[in-house]
Amino acid sequence: MAKKITLLDGAVGTGLWEIAEKNGVKKVPVWIYNLEQPDFVRSLHRAYLEAGSEMILSNTFGANAPSVARASSYDPDTVVETGVRLAKEAAEGTSVPVALAAGPLSQLMEPWGDLTEEEVRDTYLRHFESGMKAGADCVMLQTFIDMEMMRVAAEAAKEFGVPVFCTLTFEKVGKTIMGNSVKDVIDCLTPIGIDGIGMNCSLGPDLAVPVIKEFAEKTSLPIVFKPNAGKPILAADGTGSASYDAEAFVRDILPALPYVDMIGGCCGSNADYIRALREAVKAYEKTN
């Protein structure tokens, strides 16, 4: 039987900044755009849908309640609900599911930091409750460095009875900065009954392939892969420029296709990358 790979979307964060920059709008934490520039968010989702994404992620990655409360006077629940609603609106009329995105909290959990497991759990429950209310179809936990925090988040997500996908960010040696190996992560998260596992961000596609291969060798769970576009080249004020290369991205990602079930891009990628990736995935599926 021919292998089917689900095409995910590209970066939401850097993608929104790209749009903000083009429109002369100040770059702020991107979840603020859900309320202040909803058209940016909708248009980014649409661009990914047009490029062929078969699942899109809500603009809610960093919109956990403590972060929202620290950086703005907005209601965190409204930020998350609106983020999911905008993605649902963009996907209306298609069968493309919307994944509620959530990232790690900005502090470490005990014993390495001050956050208790209960605090972490409460924060994620609140995030997921808002997202589910707005109609999210599944949960995508991304860019975690600590599998224990991810376990707490994934357990909370599973209470909503939807598919939960988990991706962490790895160093070149195949461990997270907290020292979790691929095997540690699989052993820790599999019992929760998650629906997919893998890596995102961290490394460009070339350096990330060995880690993804290791995942595929050690688990029968679906493998999720969302690498960075590569290291961005930035202007002096920190603004991103289109110094990425979609062709190089796709070329570097090809060796990972035998191992993955869901693939997309992280920081620096945009709809051009996903379009190029779609062609590569199609060609791969035909021959395998």
Add this chain to the structure above:
Amino acid sequence: MELKTISENLQIGKAKIVKELCQQALDEGIPAKTILSEGLLDGMNIIGEKFKNNEIFVPEVLIAARAMNMGVAVLKPHLLEEGVKATGKVCIGTVKGDLHDIGKNLVKMMMEGKGLEVIDLGTDVAPETFVQTAIEQGCKVICCSALLTTTMGVMGEVVKAVEAAGKKGEIKVMIGGAPVTEEFRNQIGADAYTSDATSAAEKAVEFCA
């Protein structure tokens, strides 16, 4: 006693034992300065090297740093008495708009592990706060951390604020964090970019020399 024992216990995060051994070494009449350099700082040096080489990870660094701090607390009054000065003074912070402090804290630990005095300005630090602190406290180095591409631009403002205060060259600006690169350092005219906490500490020592 062999000060290597202190170093070894520090490396495996045995904070209580490190504290006891530091006291024991003092009781044996070993100068606090020697205990610091051959026991505590030696241990942190090894931790720094291993972290840089991805042989150990954040948790091991955190427990080692905790052990070092316990040891330093015991030595501190004696270090003052002996007139031992820090190898240099720096201030560090995560730049304005950015609240991520895991990386910044690691750099701070590594710097303290090199015997530097580190003033921690916390997160969300305005350029003028960096410069004002450096001038008032006599810091030779300002260390700026950022995790977000939206906030790393603030590092350029810190460089400009140092220039505006007429301290260019006298106070060095070091930058680091996930999105930061050498190209970026060059663009904003900062004095150094380092890619990991250990290298940052080494560079700061160099600037303070």
